[in-house]
Amino acid sequence: MIRPLLTKDVSQVVSLYENYMFDSELKKIGEKFLYLLFVAINDSNYSINYVYEENSKVVGFISAALNTKKLFEELLRKSKLAFLRSLFFSLLKRPYLLFFMLEFGCYLQKAQHKRIKAELLFIVIDPQYRKSGRAKGLINTVVTDLKKMSHNTVRVLVLKKNWAANHLLRNLGFCLVNEFKFFNKQNLLYEYVFNAKAPQP
């Protein structure tokens, strides 16, 4: 069953992210940071978040941004102290993460396109529940919401070596629009254009 992500689900979402997110730099910042991040993302009006629930267990989730730059600006504004504290302690342990954070800031500036604003940020399915259309279902649910909000494009950045995610996106009709290095790894930027549904009178 697909349903909206609730604050009570965040611990399960963080553990899915920590255990199964493909080669993520964010994971290195630490569990506490991830918890704050997902609570803040879920609280924002600039995001759409769903989970896939099976027998009362969260087995997958998706987070999307209506406007990635605005979403992250809001996260910093609202949860500044908590974020900075957890970032500070992770930087003490892993100073090189500062470069990742600076590059992430540059990505937000660069990826900000006048026309395209919505972006799929994270999607993870527990390995035991994969290859049964759950990721497809979560993405389609987000796209349906975006249509209702009169968006007509969504983008997503994926590591080139993430074979499963690239297959999933191409299978759904996402088109490759750019390829670039981000934190020393080759990334692919996809876009999916759909027809926005006119809002009901």
Ligand SMILES: CC(C)(COP(=O)(O)OP(=O)(O)OC[C@H]1O[C@@H](n2cnc3c(N)ncnc32)[C@H](O)[C@@H]1OP(=O)(O)O)[C@@H](O)C(=O)NCCC(=O)NCCS
């Ligand atoms: C990528 C991921 C979300 C796919 O989840 P999933 O539930 O298995 O995907 P679905 O079952 O909805 O697959 C839909 C389509 O994607 C493709 N696909 C998914 N996993 C695939 C794999 N391992 N190999 C090849 N194709 C795959 C298939 O074309 C499939 O369509 P089909 O069933 O008509 O053949 C999952 O592998 C995952 O959680 N990976 C780790 C996290 C991650 O990398 N997230 C993406 C970062 S952007």
